[in-house]
Amino acid sequence: ITFPIHGAMYHPPGGVLRHDAVVWGLAKGAANKGVEIHQQTEALDVGVKNGKVHSVTTDQGVINCNQVLISAGGYSASLIHGFLGIKLPISVLTIQAMVTQPLKPLLNHVVSSGAYHAYANQTLKGEIATGAHMDPWPNYTTLNTAYYIKHQAQALSEFLPCLRGVRFMRIWGGLADMTPDMAPIMDGNNQIEGFFMDCGWGYFGFKSCASVGKYMAEFIAKNTCPEILKPFALKRYEEHKLMGETAALVNYSPDN
Template sequence: MFGKYKPMWGEKTQLKSSYDAVIIGGGLHSLATAYYLAKEHGITDVAIIEKNYIGFGGAGRNTAIVRANQRTQYNVPLYKEALDLWPVLTKELDYNLMFNNCGNLNLMHSEAAMKAARMTICTAQYHGVESHLIDAKEAKELVPALNISEDITFPIHGAMFHPPGGIVRHDAVVWGLARGASKYGVEIHQQTEATAINTRNGKVVSVETDRGTINTSKVLISAGGYSASLINKMMGIRLPVSVLTIQAMVTQPLKPLLNHVVSSGAYHCYANQTLKGEIATGAHMDQWPNYTTQTTAHYIKHQAEALSEFLPCLRGVRFMRIWGGLADMTPDMAPIMDGNDQVEGFFFNCGWGYFGFKSCSAAGKHMAEFMANGEAPNILKPFNLKRYEEHKLMGETAALVTYTPDN
């Protein structure tokens, strides 16, 4: 006979009438923030409120790629710290996160792209991140399956090789952080919907849920693609965020053939081989704001055509599963991590687009410091909301994002 079932992150607890801090959203940024609040700052009386189940959103709907080869001086240090934390967290949590720093190979398909890559590499190297520009032949030495001939739509001119990057098992990170946070006393309440945040005299005083009122002086909304609409609904703050669907899929299992993560901006395609041998591949985002996670035949066709060109050995391989997730995009493709000058104790973390998984460890660590001390750490200050009012966009990419009133 097996013993009584016990969740990995502890026995289910009753929702209390008050907590020192409440975090709305059960994704990786929320879990990491709660973990570091308890571990680093001794704030253990924390409730994570999740409408569905932990890992429901982007945390469980990504292709598990991690890297620190972003473009701007503000982003690179944050992602570098996140990348460095994976082996640290594996040890701290005593949980195998399956981190594999197999390296990222970003393909370049023109001389203009090669010149842009040089700038990105210089930024990375300046911040101590290993990154190299290589030619097409060197790229093929790293990935023998690459097609570097001239008879494809976008011939490969070279690549940006980022050895420290790789992949992490995303659901293992969800479970590991949940277990780690709960060991410090953090409570995780699934199937619990937050419906309102109450304030008094410019301070947060409570959170309304479908299971009752929670008295608290600190609230963080960190709910991935749903964050902007929740912040607007609960606090009346309208954010320059558009939510778009991004799709991914996996093939049938294959023998090892892809030793690195391979991506191409020209083809709007990226791929890595999982521990099960599947080729996990993702496409670009849908081009219109929406909250659906439905998938389309268009992207299956697109991925098959793209992979067949620069990885021709995959022709005839079958796709087995496809899924969709939500990407909350800002105009400069950089996140918004901020508090509210008008309401003490309210914090929000959103706008990560498709970079959220890559950053969750470091972002959670610094958001925990922000919540604990009430002062944004220096590394977070460039990511405040005021940058849009002051026209100080980061330039991570020339993203075209539709700003709609209902976001």
């Protein structure tokens, strides 16, 4: 055993959500309230005149507007730099997750280990879903790596020994936009009037999205930053007022 367990934290409110169902639910709710969602439409540029946003160019045409929000996950930093010349302290890493073959019920809660950097929970289908570790080198691919699979297999077989010999069935990869203080960047009307950004969410942007969406919408609608978002402004890096995200288990940013 690499990391013997000396103690644990019990956190009853913690849990899991079906992420695809949540996203479809949010999209349905937004559409019901009159939001138009244009799928398969790529933003190609943001038009700026005299320091103010005036349009977005897409592969379907130009949209005139005086406010725009970029929240493009792992692509945010490159788009914001490419469109507007604003450089963000973001490193992009691949994050992966896997499921095992289906098993009879054995786990009715999430277990995670900071030492092994792995979590596991059992899905409704009986599969053990697991992830957390990220290969610590920046890249823009969503390819899966043997390095990651080996890490998860070793971690799981040590902290949940009953899973030894169980087979992995499926694996996914996505991009994580990591900041030096492991906290997101939520900002607006900074350098360019009418331009807002919500990025740098790394590997925990899903659990925060409903609440953050509400506050970013308020920011854009009222053109005034809600108090709760102020500490997340981009200028915190210039002012050495980093967030010190104590809830983050591991800091992956190679920029530190």
